[in-house]
Amino acid sequence: MLRLERGSAPLWLRALLPIAAVLITFLLVSLAIWAAGANPLDVFYEMLIKPLSKRTSRLEILVQATPLILTGVAVTYAFAAGYYNIGAEGQLYAGALMGALVGPKLTSVPAFFAIIVMLLAGFLGGVLWALIPALLKVRLKVDEVVTTLLLNSVIVFFISALLNGVWRDPISGWPRSPAIAESAQFPSIISRSRVHLGFILAVLALLSLWWVLKRTRFGLELRASGLGKEAARFMGVPVAKTMLTAALISGGIAGLAGVSEVAGVHYYLIDGLSPGYGYTGIIVATFGGLQALGVAIAGLFLALVDTGALSASRALGIPAYLGDIVQATLLIVTLAVLLLNRYRIVRSKPMRKAP
Amino acid sequence: MPIPFLSIKNLSKRFGSLSANEAISLELYPAEVLALLGENGAGKTTLTKMLYGIYQPDEGELILAGSPVRFRSPADAIRHGIGFVSQHFSLVPSFTVAENVVLGREGSALLNKKVLNDKVRQTAEHFGLALDPTSLIRDLSVGEQQRVEILKSLYRNCQLLILDEPTAVLTPQDVDKLFETLRNLQNQGLSVIIITHKLEEAIAISQRVAVLRLGKLVGVEQTQNTNAKALAKLMVGRDSVPVTRNEQHHQEKTTVLAAKGLTVKDKRGLTTLDNVTLELHAGEVLGIAGVAGNGQTELVDILTGMLKPEKGQVLLAGKTLDLGNTRAFEVAGVGRIPEDRLKGVIADLSVAENLTLEHIPQFSKTGHLNAKAIRQEAENLITTFQIKAKPNDKTRTLSGGNIQKIILARTLSKNPSAVIAAQPTRGLDIGATNFVHEQLLAQKERGAGVLLLSEDLDEVLRLSDRILVIYGGKIVGEFMAAEAELETLGLLMAGSKDVAA
Structure with missing residues (x-):
């Protein structure tokens, strides 16, 4: 009889697990495609291979990957510390809101400083919105999963109220914020493309994540808090403070994702600025194994799925929601598959009989 | 001599190389309270867990009313008239006493509260347990909650009631009440096992005392023929201890x-x-x-x-x-060695990280880890304290002894x-x-x-x-x-x- 036993999975298996997760995901998604009346192989070709064959769509993947990597990094900081921040979406909007408030006032400021102000504003917005649940968690032990999740709706609807109220464009009637100053716009970093400064920001965030987690005392204390709260406290780690700091960094980076969408893509704040980047960030962080390199790969892969799903829907007439199905399935499968990390499969001996 | 309700014959249980119970034979009679006495790790809990179907014995058998039985699960044991009251109650705080008692034994798909309350009240009165079926668990004292646990077993018609250190959570007044209850049960013909390591209590409540030491049954005494001193000696089981103490303090x-x-x-x-x-x-x-x-x-x-x-x-x-x-x-x-060594190390961090985290300010400069110093310290401590591991090994993969050495090494090396x-x-x-x-x-x-x-x-x-x-x-x-x-x-x-x- 085969049986699961607690213990570490062998290294080769751990390396194979993410690939297995992807394969299982696509097998499951095939059912949905088949139900939508298309050939799964055609869809996967349109979704995963074709976008890589053209320069424009290759670069478009980088644009899509920018907010996903940033929110992925944000979630990783929190999750690694054992703080389950489900609020990257709200923190992203908080950062975007601050950017939209500050941006239009920077008309007479040189671009270099204007962009720095924008970044600071975005980071601060995310930090402030993350501060509420983080304090509740550290001081009163209120479960952060609930508070961060619920605060997402609060800020999304608050912004919606602003956009449809005081900010509604009096001439066009569009629900959008005043445009930010030209000097505050993120420059394009690759000619003839929409790839903007935000992508460099995402790369820097990845590097910071790697450096902080692997090379700094704070990072070690952060990981210790996440992996064993009681033992970390025994060894003198200020667990509450570390968790609070990680939660705020997480919020700040999610805020950067928001300001990067405002200043790099739209130049104003709109309803639906984020089609759930904050939530996808949870998938990016989890699938990326809470590590910088993993987050980079996961961010790019999910951006490919996003871009590819759109073009596949155009080419084959299937719903564009397919991309969401892939992402959501991937999260569930990844979580299930990661459990195997903690087990190994053993052959059990038959039970001895009592004489 | 009355017929035993349950006979334990040569029951043994091993965990790996540890023999938790070795060839234990004991008879349990109706209308009797038996105290099971022993130090920590003597095997009291293992024995009772086998009687309640939580553990399966490696060897030996149980004879219930003349025929051999095997309890594959607690549910199995309950069906055969065994009741178990653990130190940790399993009660729903927002349910009433009656609801908790009948839970899992409602009898029909539709609940008639009045009928259930009456049935529970009858059982409680029959055994002399002072409980109101309609009061909520969360309003009850610990002693009363324990009574509900006992009532749960009685409602399921238990003939043998096992209580695992029932007095550990009680105030002295509650202990008196518990003993009164147990005497009631005894008078109703029940067989009761009370696990304890308190001599006075064993003597106060039981008719017989069974003493376990290191997994073996070392004595069964009629309570009236023994005393605290004799029992203590049986329990500790030695007159002298080899002293290798360093006298030159x-x-x-x-x-x-x-x-x-x-x-x-x-x-x-x-x-x-x-x-x-x-x-x-x-x-x-x-x-x-x-x-x-x-x-x-x-x-x-x-x-x-x-x-x-x-x-x-x-x-x-x-x-x-x-x-x-x-x-x-x-x-x-203060050099600190924690009670639970797994709360002193983090299993998913490396050996080197666990060896240095406690003194991390010494291994970092302006917040930046000094990887070389950490590795050197780890290698030094691994050699000095003979830890069988490499600095980068995950601590999870080490044996208990080596994990303990990590804790000793990092704290004792700082004098x-x-x-x-x-x-x-x-x-x-x-x-x-x-x-x-x-x-x-x-x-x-x-x-x-x-x-x-x-x-x-x-x-x-x-x-x-x-x-x-x-x-x-x-x-x-x-x-x-x-x-x-x-x-x-x-x-x-x-x-x-x-x-x-």
Whole structure:
């Protein structure tokens, strides 16, 4: 009889697990495609291979990957510390809101400083919105999963109220914020493309994540808090403070994702600025194994799925929601598959009989 | 001689190489209370878990009313008339007494509250349990909740009721009430097993006492024919202990660590540590002897900086320590070995990280880790303390002995002035145990004060210069180890009051 036993999975298996997760995901998604009346192989070709064959769509993947990597990094900081921040979406909007408030006032400021102000504003917005649940968690032990999740709706609807109220464009009637100053716009970093400064920001965030987690005392204390709260406290780690700091960094980076969408893509704040980047960030962080390199790969892969799903829907007439199905399935499968990390499969001996 | 309700025949249970129960044979009669007595790890819980179908015996059999039975699960045992009341109640706080009692045994898909309440009330009255079926569990005292647990078993027609250390959670008044209940049950013809390590209680309630030691049944006595002294001797099971103690301890009594008036209350408001005061001298091993659950955990938690007591203070070399601040304890020079070694290391961090995290300020500069210094320290400690691992190994993959060595290495290498060693050898093999003992004695020779808390009485006797006995959260006795009598120690540990002190 085969049986699961607690213990570490062998290294080769751990390396194979993410690939297995992807394969299982696509097998499951095939059912949905088949139900939508298309050939799964055609869809996967349109979704995963074709976008890589053209320069424009290759670069478009980088644009899509920018907010996903940033929110992925944000979630990783929190999750690694054992703080389950489900609020990257709200923190992203908080950062975007601050950017939209500050941006239009920077008309007479040189671009270099204007962009720095924008970044600071975005980071601060995310930090402030993350501060509420983080304090509740550290001081009163209120479960952060609930508070961060619920605060997402609060800020999304608050912004919606602003956009449809005081900010509604009096001439066009569009629900959008005043445009930010030209000097505050993120420059394009690759000619003839929409790839903007935000992508460099995402790369820097990845590097910071790697450096902080692997090379700094704070990072070690952060990981210790996440992996064993009681033992970390025994060894003198200020667990509450570390968790609070990680939660705020997480919020700040999610805020950067928001300001990067405002200043790099739209130049104003709109309803639906984020089609759930904050939530996808949870998938990016989890699938990326809470590590910088993993987050980079996961961010790019999910951006490919996003871009590819759109073009596949155009080419084959299937719903564009397919991309969401892939992402959501991937999260569930990844979580299930990661459990195997903690087990190994053993052959059990038959039970001895009592004489 | 009445016919036994249940006969235990040559029951054995092993966990790996450990023999938890060895060929135990015992008969349980109707209308009798049997006390099961023994030290920690004597095998009391293992035996009762086999009777309740939680564990399957490796060898031996159970004969119920003349025919052999096998309990594959607790549900199986319940069907055969076995009831079990554990220390941890499984009650739904927002349900009524009746709802909790009938849960899983409702009898029909639709519930008729009135009928159920009446049935529960009848059962309670029949056995003389004072309980209102309609009151909510969360409004009841601990003693009353325990009564509900007993009622649950009775409602399922149990013939043999097993209670696992039922008095551990009770106030003295509640204990009296519990004993009254048990006598009632006995009069109704039930067979009752009460697990305890308190001699006085065993004598007060039982007709027979069965004593377990190291997994073996060492005696079954008629309670009226025995006394606390004889039972203590059976339980501890030895007259002398080989003493390998290092006698040349420093005579000048410099106090390195002092605890004053430490008092802790648990969530239920019971006092778990009651005004404990002690002084640890330089160059001595001070042993704390006691049965588990008498306040040792709380004492360790305070002295390692994990717990802030309600009252009291801790001084190291005359200076007050910031209670509840682990870093402050470590910096001041308190060497700390936690009760549960898995709460002293983080399994998913590397060996090197676990060896240095406690002293991380020494291994980082402006927040940046000094990887080279960390690796060097790890390699040094691995060599000095013979840890079988490489610096980058995940700590999860190490054996218990090697994990304990990590904790010893990182704390003892800093030459602490006081060492708090809690259960330092629990679960270790002989080789690792000897290594830990050598290290602790080396600390004493160096001039550190070593406070040793252990459930293993032999260990306390072998290493200590001075021994304190803890019972019910209080220090109830002090001995120079050389003069300590095992019998007196055993009596004090079991809370007996008739000790000529």
